[in-house]
Amino acid sequence: MSFSIERYKEESRKLDTAGIDWQSVTANPLSKGDLFCLHYMMDIENHVPLYLSHLLVTRACMDPILTAFLACWNYEELWHGENIGKFLNLYGIEFDTQDRIANVRANLGFQNSVSLLSTMVGSWLLKDFSAVYLTIGAINELATLTGYGALIRKSGHPVLKDLLGRIIKDERRHFAFYFNSAKEWLTDNEKAQRVDRWMLDRVWVPVGQGVKTQEQVDALALYLFDDEQGEEELLGIDEKIGRLPGLANIKLMSRALYAARERRRQNLAWAFRLIENEEWAIAPPTKSPIGELTTRRTHAGVAIEGT
Ligand SMILES: [Fe+2]
Ligand SMILES: [Fe+2]
Secondary structure, eight states: OOOOHHHHHHHOOSOOOTTOOGGGGGGSOOOHHHHHHHHHHHHHHHTHHHHHHHHHTSGGGGOHHHHHHHHHHHHHHHHHHHHHHHHHHHHTOOOOHHHHHHHHHHTTOHHHHHHHHHHHHHHHHOTTHHHHHHHHHHHHHHHHHHHHHHHHHHHOOHHHHHHHHHHHHHHHHHHHHHHHHHHHHHTTOHHHHHHHHHHHHHHOOOTTBTTBOHHHHHHHHHHHHSSHHHHHHHHHHHHHHTTSTTOTTOOSHHHHHHHHHHHHHHOTTTTHHHHHTTTTSOOOOSSSOHHHHOGGGSSTTOOOTTO
8 A cells, every 4th residue: 555645636526426326316215324414424424624633733744745745635535525414404394514524613612722732732742643643543534434334335326336336435535645645654753652552541432422422423433344344354453553663463443443332331222322313413502602613604594785
């Protein structure tokens, strides 16, 4: 698995959706679990620009190769969210994408600013911050594409399979960048290896956690991976990440699945009640009204001056 930043810059483009049979989206039904996962995935894809804001203030972004990657990556991820939203709209779930994104952001609250500041300060205090960030990037991209693969399998929906199959190709390139960059940083660097492992064992959380609650993360994990094949796939992610220098036998994704199972064992309604109760539906923000954060939406329905 190789990665060339020059080639990536040349070839990066918005998701090619030519030939997707959008007219047939309603021809096959989706379960509540499928819909829950699609909303979760769309929200997290659409969260990338805010995640990027956390990265650009770190020491890691002094590296021009990384910022070149992030410039292209951010654009590609935008179109993943857009197209999952389009798919859901065509399936008959009505929502305004901008409102949905604003809702998710309004729910982040003060914690988002604290997290941004602590990541920034931490990165400047920790010389090997990049090793940790790049490894987390590799896990997140691999987990994302594995999740899309699992949803293709669970849903059996041909149009969704086509769309997610195309998105997976992008995610593979993202994974290749992060994995190779992490490997480069960690090779012959024992101190970075120790820091990386220590941090991953303590601060790593599955992709989406923070934007989504623990129970929502568990609902996705248990819906997609709580069977033999799913567990094997998560162990496969751990095994791949364990090939990075200093990370042999690390257990992250499988540990998260076992923890989710344990929480459900203690409370049988855990996680699946969210799927049953249609948790994915648009919920008004609980922490602050959208208008306070996005002034353009302060007066709904009023035309913005100059437009
Ligand atoms: Fe993506
Ligand atoms: Fe990605």
